[in-house]
Structures are given as C-alpha cells and as structure tokens.
Amino acid sequence: MSSKSCAKCGRRMEEGFTIDAGDYSMPSVGVWHRGKPHKSFWGLKTVKADKHEIVAWRCTSCGYLENYAP
Numbered sequence: 001m002s003s004k005s006c007a008k009c010g011r012r013m014e015e016g017f018t019i020d021a022g023d024y025s026m027p028s029v030g031v032w033h034r035g036k037p038h039k040s041f042w043g044l045k046t047v048k049a050d051k052h053e054i055v056a057w058r059c060t061s062c063g064y065l066e067n068y069a070p
C-alpha cells in the first residue's frame, strides 16, 4: 500500500500510525487486540499473538482515518 484515495471524498491519503502511551511508559504504536478487554490488577491482560500494530491512513483533505491491523 503506497497510495490510497479517501473513501469519503476521493482525495489522497497519507500513511501513519496511532500512538499509544500509558501513564508511565514510552510512547508506542497503537495495537488492535482480538476479543474483549480483560482487566487485571496489573492492567489490561494481553496476548502477544492476538495483537496487531495499527496502520492508520489519514485523508489529506477531510481528515478521515482508515485503520488496518495487518
């Protein structure tokens, strides 16, 4: 995917990513996780195999975001 056009207005979209920053952690790339969130004492329970980093395309004209988690 090197170029895409917006599903809403047809203009050019640019590739990017979402930033996921916890209270005390360094910023990291936002991830999609399979299933429903399970909270524990330590925070959110996550399974590495069920996580996918999110690629977010943003329309340069209307700002529409399209997310992919390959």
Ligand SMILES: [Zn+2]
Pocket: 006, 007, 008, 009, 010, 011, 059, 060, 061, 062, 063, 064
């Ligand atoms: Zn657009």
